[in-house]
Amino acid sequence: xxxxxxxEFLARIAxxxxxxxxxxxxxxxxxxxxxVHLHAGLNQExxxxxxxxxxxxxxxxxxxxxxxxxxxxxxxxxxxxxxxSVVYWNDERLQKIGLxxxxxxxxxAHQVWDVLLDxxxxxxxxxxxxxxxxxxxxxxxxxxxxxxxxxxGRGRLVSLLPPVFVAVISENTIIPxxxxxxxxxxxxxxxxxxxxxxxxxxxxxxxxIEADLAFGVHGPGKVYVxxxxxxxxxxx
Amino acid sequence: xxxxxxxxxxxxEKALGDEQLRKAVPFTQDRLRAGRFQAADxxxxxxxxxxxxxxxxxxxxxxxxxxxxxxxxxxxxxGGYVHFASTAADAVNHVLRIAQEKNARSVVKSKSMVSEExxxxxxxxxxxLRVIExxxxxxxxxxxxxxxxxxxxxxxxxxRAQVAELFSEVAGRALSDETEVLCQxxxxxxxxxxxxxxxxxxxxxxxxxxxxxxxxxxxxxNARLTTTLPKVHIAIMGMERLVPTWSELDIVVSMLTRSxxxxxxxxxxxxMSGPRRRGDIDGPEEFHLIVLDNGRSDILxxxxxxxxxxxxxxxxxxxxxxxxxxxxxxYGGVYSGPIGAVxxxxxxxxxxxxxxxxxxxxxxxxTEVCPVKIPLHDxxxxxxxxxxxxxxxxxxxxxxxxxxxxxxxxxxxxxxAVRTGHVATGWLAKEGVIEKGPGLLAGWTSxxxxxxxxxxxxxxxxxxxxEGRGRDN
Ligand code: SF4
Numbered sequence: 001x002x003x004x005x006x007x008e009f010l011a012r013i014a015x016x017x018x019x020x021x022x023x024x025x026x027x028x029x030x031x032x033x034x035x036v037h038l039h040a041g042l043n044q045e046x047x048x049x050x051x052x053x054x055x056x057x058x059x060x061x062x063x064x065x066x067x068x069x070x071x072x073x074x075x076x077x078x079x080x081x082x083x084x085s086v087v088y089w090n091d092e093r094l095q096k097i098g099l100x101x102x103x104x105x106x107x108x109a110h111q112v113w114d115v116l117l118d119x120x121x122x123x124x125x126x127x128x129x130x131x132x133x134x135x136x137x138x139x140x141x142x143x144x145x146x147x148x149x150x151x152x153g154r155g156r157l158v159s160l161l162p163p164v165f166v167a168v169i170s171e172n173t174i175i176p177x178x179x180x181x182x183x184x185x186x187x188x189x190x191x192x193x194x195x196x197x198x199x200x201x202x203x204x205x206x207x208x209i210e211a212d213l214a215f216g217v218h219g220p221g222k223v224y225v226x227x228x229x230x231x232x233x234x235x236x
Numbered sequence: 237x238x239x240x241x242x243x244x245x246x247x248x249e250k251a252l253g254d255e256q257l258r259k260a261v262p263f264t265q266d267r268l269r270a271g272r273f274q275a276a277d278x279x280x281x282x283x284x285x286x287x288x289x290x291x292x293x294x295x296x297x298x299x300x301x302x303x304x305x306x307x308x309x310x311x312x313x314x315g316g317y318v319h320f321a322s323t324a325a326d327a328v329n330h331v332l333r334i335a336q337e338k339n340a341r342s343v344v345k346s347k348s349m350v351s352e353e354x355x356x357x358x359x360x361x362x363x364x365l366r367v368i369e370x371x372x373x374x375x376x377x378x379x380x381x382x383x384x385x386x387x388x389x390x391x392x393x394x395x396r397a398q399v400a401e402l403f404s405e406v407a408g409r410a411l412s413d414e415t416e417v418l419c420q421x422x423x424x425x426x427x428x429x430x431x432x433x434x435x436x437x438x439x440x441x442x443x444x445x446x447x448x449x450x451x452x453x454x455x456x457x458n459a460r461l462t463t464t465l466p467k468v469h470i471a472i473m474g475m476e477r478l479v480p481t482w483s484e485l486d487i488v489v490s491m492l493t494r495s496x497x498x499x500x501x502x503x504x505x506x507x508m509s510g511p512r513r514r515g516d517i518d519g520p521e522e523f524h525l526i527v528l529d530n531g532r533s534d535i536l537x538x539x540x541x542x543x544x545x546x547x548x549x550x551x552x553x554x555x556x557x558x559x560x561x562x563x564x565x566x567y568g569g570v571y572s573g574p575i576g577a578v579x580x581x582x583x584x585x586x587x588x589x590x591x592x593x594x595x596x597x598x599x600x601x602x603t604e605v606c607p608v609k610i611p612l613h614d615x616x617x618x619x620x621x622x623x624x625x626x627x628x629x630x631x632x633x634x635x636x637x638x639x640x641x642x643x644x645x646x647x648x649x650x651x652x653a654v655r656t657g658h659v660a661t662g663w664l665a666k667e668g669v670i671e672k673g674p675g676l677l678a679g680w681t682s683x684x685x686x687x688x689x690x691x692x693x694x695x696x697x698x699x700x701x702x703e704g705r706g707r708d709n
Binding site for chain 1: 295301320372426427
């Protein structure tokens with residue numbers, strides 16, 4: 001594509017709009033903010049409750065656990081899902097809560113998303129294991145969505161290929177809705193965005209066969225969220 | 237259009253004879269529409285949302301050249317390639333060239349109406365490429381060699397027995413018709429395709445100009461697989477499908493999923509900003525964005541400009557009494573329902589598509605529900621005027637089409653009309669107006685027995701009809 005072709009394409013648009021070509025337009029400050037009333041006055045605990053309820057409605061179990069109770073939460077998930085092998089993010093937040101040690105002690109085969117490994121090999125592993133575990137950046141109360149900031153050791157296939165996906169998230173990062181998530185992303189834009197940001201809300205689903213709801217047709221059919229309670233709740 | 241009759245009335249007749257379609261369309265409509273209305277109620281201020289979404293889309297169109305330029309610069313900054321395609325052929329050629337450069341043998345696709353619009357699969361297959369549709373509904377209709385019948389639910393016209401038959405053929409063994417069995421089979425079969433495909437092709441629900449990102453909305457996750465596993469990702473977008481910043485993205489996405497299915501958000505919203513970064517070991521190594529005009533710029537600056545605000549949510553289909561009766565295939569084009577009736581004649585001309593603006597009772601339900609406030613039924617009236625002015629439609633035709641629109645939006649009447657006869661002997665046939673029409677219209681005389689429509693007495697309606705005839709003649 002030459003610059004000239006592009007310019008012709010854009011000039012045609014300007015021409016059809018009956019004005020000279022424009023550059024560098026910025027959107028106006030939209031005065032209407034229709035989302036404000038949805039969460040006005042809700043405290044953090046209410047947002048968390050709403051987050052949990054929304055996920056439950058989508059067949060997704062949320063386990064609230066203090067950092068000390070993490071093992072218990074994992075045990076419950078492993079039992080419920082019968083997972084025997086795991087691939088997980090190479091992320092210091094997961095290290096800090098001792099995921100690696102727990103998996104080793106529990107005798108569950110596990111593979112961290114190590115970017116120094118062979119790509120094909122790792123992909124093959126991710127396609128073969130029962131469960132993927134990642135650490136979510138933000139949680140959206142209104143929808144029960146988790147936001148994943150992929151990149152490097154935070155591989156996007158971890159939340160995609162295995163039939164079971166577990167998102168770990170700090171309850172301090174539960175925000176009202178998409179609006180705050182967008183503001184967060186915009187705040188990071190100057191550092192450069194990762195190639196892929198995922199917003200995930202419950203298990204993969206389809207209604208394409210006679211509108212009969214079915215889970216896991218492509219992505220994980222089972223999703224769990226571990227909500228980490230913080231000793232110091234910064235919001236209260 | 238494989239296996240579809242060429243004329244509009246032929247397609248309608250076929251649709252009306254299709255038992256599954258006559259069951260499935262109203263069922264799907266009711267389900268999706270109920271979801272939409274519940275989601276709107278939950279918001280409590282849907283009109284404010286629609287106003288804002290409409291303003292955002294209008295502003296973007298008014299400044300389209302500027303935002304597209306910004307988008308292109310940012311995609312390149314992210315390490316991607318941008319191709320501007322004026323025509324469908326240009327877009328196809330870009331894809332073919334990339335496929336050739338990469339020595340690609342197989343392509344996996346996630347649902348993209350734009351790729352239907354440019355008939356991409358046909359062209360790829362002609363070059364010997366293997367093309368796999370990965371959205372479950374699209375996969376089903378690809379195996380059946382058909383086209384989508386609904387924007388959101390492309391395979392609603394297929395029964396589970398038909399799906400089981402199609403899948404069994406691929407499997408080489410008999411599969412039961414249980415949903416779980418069929419989905420599991422599709423998962424395994426398509427997963428294999430994903431892992432082997434050289435190129436992934438997706439549409440683009442929205443592009444974000446300020447960061448050079450493209451956004452894909454899906455429930456199944458096939459869009460994620462399409463854009464993560466193959467080494468090359470090509471996204472094709474209609475040139476109007478962008479927003480200035482992430483702030484506007486918030487509003488249009490909130491409206492899209494609620495209007496489409498009633499979901500507050502889809503299971504997956506994936507935002508991709510260029511190919512994999514240094515240090516990533518998954519995601520595509522190469523990213524191409526194809527920006528398609530294909531007749532869109534011709535609509536800018538005309539009375540129809542607002543149609544480009546469309547975010548393809550399908551809500552207008554789900555409230556349309558005519559769509560309910562005839563289903564998506566009867567519209568003949570890639571886009572069906574009220575949006576198709578407005579868009580297809582604009583893209584492809586009146587010559588072949590003159591009936592479409594009449595496939596509406598002008599009840600206005602589509603306009604009321606559209607999340608970006610496109611005045612759909614006004615645009616249909618605009619088309620009708622233009623058709624007459626440009627000499628594409630005579631008053632007889634106009635009248636016949638109107639009767640058709642009326643009858644198709646009143647199914648019980650329609651059925652009665654068909655039953656009571658006058659088949660092919662109607663006045664319209666004598667006038668030689670339409671070849672297929674009378675059989676379906678079942679004699680225009682039966683409209684005299686019409687009960688009162690909800691909003692208008694029959695007398696008023698009839699009077700309008702007559703005046704309309706006088707005026708246009
Ligand atoms: S015209 Fe409006 S209601 Fe119809 S698909 Fe487009 S955005 Fe949705």
